[in-house]
Amino acid sequence: MSYKPVLPIGQKEKNTLINAPASPYVEGYLETIGLFPAQLHVPLQEAGNSIVSDCLGCAIGWGSARLSATLGSYVGDSGRGAQQKSLQGSTIKASHETDMSSLFSLSMSHGKQFTLYTHVGGPNGWKVASVLEELGLTYESTYLNFQSAEQKSPEHLRLNPNGRIPTIIDHGNNDFVLWESDAILLYLGEKYDTRKRLTVTDESEKHQMLQWLFFQASGQGPYFGQAAWFIRSNPEKIPSVINRYTKEITRIFGVLESVLVKQEWLVGGKMTIADMSFVMFNHFTLVHLVPTGHLGDFDFWKDFPATAAWHARLTAIPSIKKVIDQRACMLQKES
Numbered sequence: 001m002s003y004k005p006v007l008p009i010g011q012k013e014k015n016t017l018i019n020a021p022a023s024p025y026v027e028g029y030l031e032t033i034g035l036f037p038a039q040l041h042v043p044l045q046e047a048g049n050s051i052v053s054d055c056l057g058c059a060i061g062w063g064s065a066r067l068s069a070t071l072g073s074y075v076g077d078s079g080r081g082a083q084q085k086s087l088q089g090s091t092i093k094a095s096h097e098t099d100m101s102s103l104f105s106l107s108m109s110h111g112k113q114f115t116l117y118t119h120v121g122g123p124n125g126w127k128v129a130s131v132l133e134e135l136g137l138t139y140e141s142t143y144l145n146f147q148s149a150e151q152k153s154p155e156h157l158r159l160n161p162n163g164r165i166p167t168i169i170d171h172g173n174n175d176f177v178l179w180e181s182d183a184i185l186l187y188l189g190e191k192y193d194t195r196k197r198l199t200v201t202d203e204s205e206k207h208q209m210l211q212w213l214f215f216q217a218s219g220q221g222p223y224f225g226q227a228a229w230f231i232r233s234n235p236e237k238i239p240s241v242i243n244r245y246t247k248e249i250t251r252i253f254g255v256l257e258s259v260l261v262k263q264e265w266l267v268g269g270k271m272t273i274a275d276m277s278f279v280m281f282n283h284f285t286l287v288h289l290v291p292t293g294h295l296g297d298f299d300f301w302k303d304f305p306a307t308a309a310w311h312a313r314l315t316a317i318p319s320i321k322k323v324i325d326q327r328a329c330m331l332q333k334e335s
């Protein structure tokens, strides 16, 4: 089926809001410039006159037609390089013929303070998003495709030699680039949390906050992540390996529990970036790993009641709830 393009081919439009008369036209436009709706993470849907996607809270409203700037900026590339589509703050790319240089440019054409390179499922990226949200900082998320190893592309490696997400560019600070999620949390806390809402000021507490961040980065993240890999992704199911990592999950919940039975938050008597650093991997585990049965008869509220209550307090915080909902919504659309 052929559709009439919305914008004339050959026209380079920057920062243009495209008003589509009807969704088939938008699809036609995308096809013409080399983007195919079927290959987008968020499928285009038909609804009356137009499309608009709102990933937040899983509310998908297809209202007035808006496909924003990024698309328009690639018009004229005759089917090559048109890889990004921006839907209300999230840059979502097609998985073919990626124009890496534009994906990883330092440009802040999106007008937000930060670019966040992240992944639809990866807890570490959402962790950073939650702190950006909590501090009211503006950011544009670019979701890298792990299947085509975009995180290992030379363009991303130039920003982040570790080739993993998250990576941020702070356009408000001379395009300062930073990677490692907890280093990013500390940077955001120290530089932009001027009222010290999410950090601590007492010197001993600062070291304790670092202790928890290091524990998260070395103890929780890698072990929970490896458990996830061997349960969900590794082609060979190796019981001894799965056993080792799932045991480590319960051990780490035990460490947290031993502290949280005595206090509401990890440090400073309030929620800090230390608490926030744990929440996405805990959420991931509860949602994706526990239901597989590999953690046995794991019962969060029964086995780790103080940790479960802490997790519930954290996930009720609007910024954290928002990114959890956004993640769920995007995963649902991908499936």
Ligand SMILES: N[C@@H](CCC(=O)N[C@@H](CS)C(=O)NCC(=O)O)C(=O)O
Binding pocket: 119, 122, 123, 124, 125, 146, 151, 163, 164, 165, 166, 179, 180, 181, 182, 217, 221, 225
């Ligand atoms: N210690 C790193 C871990 C980063 C990490 O492992 N990220 C995962 C996603 S949550 C990733 O990029 N995986 C892809 C890969 O390993 O290539 C951090 O906290 O930022």
